[in-house]
Amino acid sequence: MASDTAAASELSTEDGVRRRDWIHIAALGTAGVGGASVLFPLVSQMAPSRDVLAASSTEVDVSAIQPGQSIKTTFRKQPLFVKRLSPEEIARAKADDGANMRDPATLADRTKAGHEDILVTMGVCTHLGCVPLGAAEGENKGEFGGYFCPCHGSHYDVAGRIRKGPAPLNLKVPEYSFKSDAVIRVG
């Protein structure tokens, strides 16, 4: 159609666009897409591998835990605290439900209905990932009777809620369910 102008556009048109620009854009675009698709596996290989992901659920027998006692186990290679709250601790946690907290949550939010005495949390301080004290006999439970992180001084209450110190969030409650009254499945 525009055969007579084609020869002129070999060099350049008035607005500076040349026919050869197309091949530059196409070549660089193709190389760019190719390069980006090579980059993807290089980035993706650093994500958790299948075996790490496969080991991502744990079953815990909670029947032997006495009121007021906690056990430490692992979930995804991280510490997991399972605590059976005593009636006094439940009362204390409920009394604090309305207190001014950094990450407000009630005890009911953090436990399963019908199992209000079983508190399952990660044993990983939400500040920088240390293991808080308070799960074992005789450890410092902090000013609120729950957990205390010695690294940078975060205090968690009996329900694992952050009350004082630098941590931004409550101790994380992982996804879990009761398989029976005695066994929970985490993950």
Place this chain on the structure above:
Amino acid sequence: MSFAWAKQYEPQTAFTKWLDEKLPFPRLVYNAVGAGYPVPRNLNYMWNFGVLAGFCLMIQIVTGVVLAMHYAANAQVAFGTVEHIMRNVNYGWMLRYAHANGASFFFIVIYMHIFRGLFYSSYKAPREMIWLLGVVIFLLMMATAFMGYVLPWGQMSFWGAQVITGLFSAIPLVGEPLQVWLLGGFAPDNAALNRFFSLHFLMPFVIAGVVILHIWALHIPGSSNPTGVEVKQESDTVPFHPYYTAKDGFGLGVFLILFTTMVFFLPNYLGHPDNYIEANPLSTPAHIVPEWYFWPFYAILRAFTGDLSIPFTGIVLIPAKLLGVIAMFGSILLWFFLPWLDKSPVRSGHYRPMFRKFFWFGLIPTMIALFICGGAPAEEPYVVISQIATAYYFLHFLVILPIVSQVEVPKPLPFSITEAVVGKDKPGGTSGGGAIDAGSVVEGLPGTATDGSLQPAE
């Protein structure tokens, strides 16, 4: 590069003549650290630390490559192979202690080098690029040192990895997935150890590459000097060899005496006993601190204990954790802007009375306070001290330096380096006094005097 009066390389033998045509490597060495590189005649011992830093990098690469022949980066055996190096491998104890203490000495040398740059304003034009590349090297060194400390897989290794990768989890939205991606799992484990080993092996060579750029950029304007007055004439300089090879050689001897004293008599003084306990994901050591060279920055991280929120509403703008992380990274990234924050045309602290007061009585005590607080437990009075020191640190660079450079009346500068060293020896050299303007500082640069000879030696 060079000044017009730089000596030219002249190959003497048939072999060096042949080599000079094919691959002029001896010429490169001659022009870079030989008689063909004129250097200001008045450099003091603070100018030794660049060469020493290069030497430290070589110690680390040589001992590190050898240690890698005996180490296995696997969470099951890593701790054991380090003990194997210590007990079974011939001279393994010496190589490992040299590598561990070599890291500390590398940081001592680098901190002296940075201190020199800050006092004599070596970062100012025309040397901004040297400074910027130096900050890049420092950041790479910090990453390398952190990953190296994880490799023995002791308690401090493990919890250091947990805490430092935890810094990334403070980033909004992508933080948690980013931390999992960096670790290759939900907690430090085999995947993390392996990639840290791979990167720890790679990064020193990346550092060596940036060091080459750093030296390349240095050789364009040439070294600064204690007067801060640029080289103007041949009498201002001496050839690098033999004058500074000898001076650097002496400094190297002193350095080696101190270094070997630590390696042979106090090898664990700078380490933590907890790192001789194998990593245990279920038990955090009571007192986690990084290696001493990170203490000032760790103090800045921990100084932020409260959220940034809108008063009386409880709306949190930036949580305390993120504030600390931003401040810690910001405290170093700030150095990238230093050449443009300090606008005073006078370089050397010797001729800047007001700057000097803030330097010695402001910045230096602040750094000492941050150093002490970073190594101390997170309790009073260290928290308050680190908060005050952190505030001064940012104030110093962002407010005090720009204001001082505007209001200060500098002392009279010498006309030339030669005049500063031996008094007036040139009849033409007059009137150096008074505040100098930026134009006269730049005057006499090799770039203006000897166009075309600016190119580096290769």
